[in-house]
Amino acid sequence: xxxxxxxxxxxxxxxxxxxxxxxxxxxxxxxxxxxxxxxxxxxxxxxxxxxxxxxxxxxxxxxxxxxxxxxxxxxxxxxxxxxxxxxxxxxxxxxxxxxxxxxxxxxxxxxxxxxxxxxxxxxxxxxxxxxxxxxxxxxxxxxxxxxxxxxxxxxxxxxxxxxxxxxxxxxxxxxxxxxxxxxxxxxxxxxxxxxxxxxxxxxxxxxxxxxxxxxxxxxxxxxxxxxxxxxxxxxxxxxxxxxxxxx
Numbered sequence: 654x655x656x657x658x659x660x661x662x663x664x665x666x667x668x669x670x671x672x673x674x675x676x677x678x679x680x681x682x683x684x685x686x687x688x689x690x691x692x693x694x695x696x697x698x699x700x701x702x703x704x705x706x707x708x709x710x711x712x713x714x715x716x717x718x719x720x721x722x723x724x725x726x727x728x729x730x731x732x733x734x735x736x737x738x739x740x741x742x743x744x745x746x747x748x749x750x751x752x753x754x755x756x757x758x759x760x761x762x763x764x765x766x767x768x769x770x771x772x773x774x775x776x777x778x779x780x781x782x783x784x785x786x787x788x789x790x791x792x793x794x795x796x797x798x799x800x801x802x803x804x805x806x807x808x809x810x811x812x813x814x815x816x817x818x819x820x821x822x823x824x825x826x827x828x829x830x831x832x833x834x835x836x837x838x839x840x841x842x843x844x845x846x847x848x849x850x851x852x853x854x855x856x857x858x859x860x861x862x863x864x865x866x867x868x869x870x871x872x873x874x875x876x877x878x879x880x881x882x883x884x885x886x887x888x889x890x891x892x893x894x895x896x897x898x899x900x
Contacts (some may be wrong), residue, residue, distance in 0.1 A: 664736050670732075672729065678772055709789065753865070795826040815869050837854070
């Protein structure tokens, strides 16, 4: 079982683990490629003016620039799943999970970082800021990772059981899955939702971790509070589970 997940704009500061190095990431054979993207980011944040940095980071207050305008290669790191603190991660409640459930997340979750590309939940990343969809100068992260990591991602996923794609649609620009996989759609009063979709992606991941879900049958049988299956849509290599969120 492998679950694909989006990052979040919000990050927890600090960290107690060593700075990034070759051992920080999964797919170590592609570390040099990943390093290329990180260096472009690091060079840009040291050379860009205030307005370009605000645009890159997606912030309005200048005081926030100081936090992120630091040497990313010297910065302490923490697990990626602990670094992110957006809506989905708040509802995952990783810190409150049992050790067994945390290990499940560590081993089965792939997060698509706007800067670092596809990373495992347990990979070490520093504090950083890169607004979704922003270029780093003329460098387009999603295009870079799609071109250089796609083949390796497919090989990685092929032998790891069912694939559950809980990413927001934007992250298909990083990697579009050519293998059979499961997606989920969340409706409220029959209409697709945004904020609640983020929350329930985190909730679904939490319940999968608590139950150590490893196969499609167990996933389909999993009961999640306030969610009911209203439809299952199959198209080519994708099976979409459509949920209605109870009032």
